[in-house]
Amino acid sequence: xxxxxxxxxxxxxxxxxxxxxxxxxxxxxxxxxxxxxxxxxxxxxxxxxxxxxxxxxxxxxxxxxxxxxxxxxxxxxxxxxxxxxxxxxxxxxxxxxxxxxxxxxxxxxxxxxxxxxxxxxxxxxxxxxxxxxxxxxxxxxxxxxxxxxxxxxxxxxxxxxxxxxxxxxxxxxxxxxxxxxxxxxxxxxxxxxxxxxxxxxxxxx
Numbered sequence: 001x002x003x004x005x006x007x008x009x010x011x012x013x014x015x016x017x018x019x020x021x022x023x024x025x026x027x028x029x030x031x032x033x034x035x036x037x038x039x040x041x042x043x044x045x046x047x048x049x050x051x052x053x054x055x056x057x058x059x060x061x062x063x064x065x066x067x068x069x070x071x072x073x074x075x076x077x078x079x080x081x082x083x084x085x086x087x088x089x090x091x092x093x094x095x096x097x098x099x100x101x102x103x104x105x106x107x108x109x110x111x112x113x114x115x116x117x118x119x120x121x122x123x124x125x126x127x128x129x130x131x132x133x134x135x136x137x138x139x140x141x142x143x144x145x146x147x148x149x150x151x152x153x154x155x156x157x158x159x160x161x162x163x164x165x166x167x168x169x170x171x172x173x174x175x176x177x178x179x180x181x182x183x184x185x186x187x188x189x190x191x192x193x194x195x196x197x198x199x200x201x202x203x204x205x
Contacts, residue, residue, distance in 0.1 A: 001037050001138070003109040005091050007044035007102055008051040008074075016124045017106045022059045027128040028135070032063065033071040036135050040072075043086065043093050043102055045079040052076050089117060110138040 004021060006014035018040065030036055042052065056074035057067040065072075077085070086093060093104035108126065110119040118138040121130065 001111040008055045024126040024131045028132040038072040040074045110134045
């Protein structure tokens with residue numbers, strides 16, 4: 001599951017975050033409802049379900065799905081629930097009365113089926129490859145293709161760079177496995193050819 005904490009009246013950052021998230025999910029090749037579900041929760045307890053519905057309508061249109069889809073929820077909540085969710089995810093935010101805005105980071109959370117946080121994606125731009133790998137990682141083998149799961153073994157999340165990068169040891173292991181498989185195939189072919197040759201010699205003797 002993909003989780004984002006924003007607020008719908010946000011003048012800039014939240015819309016950039018959601019627009020980038022929607023675009024990246026669309027470009028990742030993953031399908032809403034099949035490969036993932038998503039939830040957006042407002043951190044502003046004064047926002048209404050109407051504002052949530054308006055936000056959903058625009059982003060679902062960009063994603064190319066019906067705004068009534070149950071697989072991506074845009075929700076509001078009361079202050080205690082918001083605080084509990086923020087605490088559980090480690091999301092830090094505060095309200096600034098003079099500007100009447102919330103100060104908060106731009107981050108998307110990836111949750112496994114059991115609700116455990118599996119990955120944080122920071123920033124307002126999420127590469128499609130990182131999004132796909134994060135979804136495959138959270139899916140525990142139930143999301144994506146076999147190639148996606150193999151690719152995940154070759155790329156690991158780098159907390160310093162906040163993105164997925166090549167995992168050298170995995171490439172070495174994969175290379176060794178390919179060499180071994182090639183040798184097995186080659187030896188099998190040679191053994192069969194030698195066996196056929198011996199049979200022919202035995203038949204002509």
